[in-house]
Amino acid sequence: IFSCDTCGPFPNKFKIVGLDWANYEAIYSDTAQVRLRLTDIVNDTVDFDTYAVQIKPKQETYFALNSHRSGFSLITSAYACDPALPQTDEKIDSIAITSAKDFDTAHPAGSDLSDLFDVIVLDYASNIYFEKYALSDYLKTNPFVPNELVLILTEQPDSTTDFEFLVKYYQDGIDYDYFEFLTNKIVIRR
Secondary structure: OOOOOOOOOOOEEEEEEEEEEEEEEEEOOOOOOOOOEOOOOOOOOEHHHHHHEEEEEEEEEEEEOOOOOOOOOOOOOOOOOOOOOEEEOEEEEEEEEOOOOOOOOOOOOOOOHHHHHHEEEEEEHHHHEEEEHHHHHHHOOOEOOOOOEEEEEEEOOOOOEEEEEEEEEEOOOOOOOOEEEEEEEEEEOO
């Protein structure tokens, strides 16, 4: 048994200070050993059901006040040198997705398209490893900000054309409550 007294302290919390994002072609299978495969989009063209936007929140770690009190004990505590993963208190409020073009008859230019996307979630703190949800259902759970989100389009547009999506991300954050980005122009095939 090994114990070390010079370990730590380690940051135990993180907050979100930005978002990294990228367009990919995605293949997802909940029965495969590797559930999610992301590859670069070739010739800026992709089938609608493999179009994906990967979102990785940029984390900044910090130390939260620990109110642990020392107590008398005849047995000395042993401390492991592997720190616990930092967690966050920040939660996602909503994600809105719009396009400057008509997507289909039910979704004209400027309307919210978030109901047309599923989300695949990677969240180490909650033991969620690439689980797939309807985006609206996931957001109803009032989730803590995960390590990674991948949005996958579930419906086809009325016509094969190029789209840019404006993604607006709202959170109940410590320093930031809102981020947005405009995806690259990609031709989405029916």
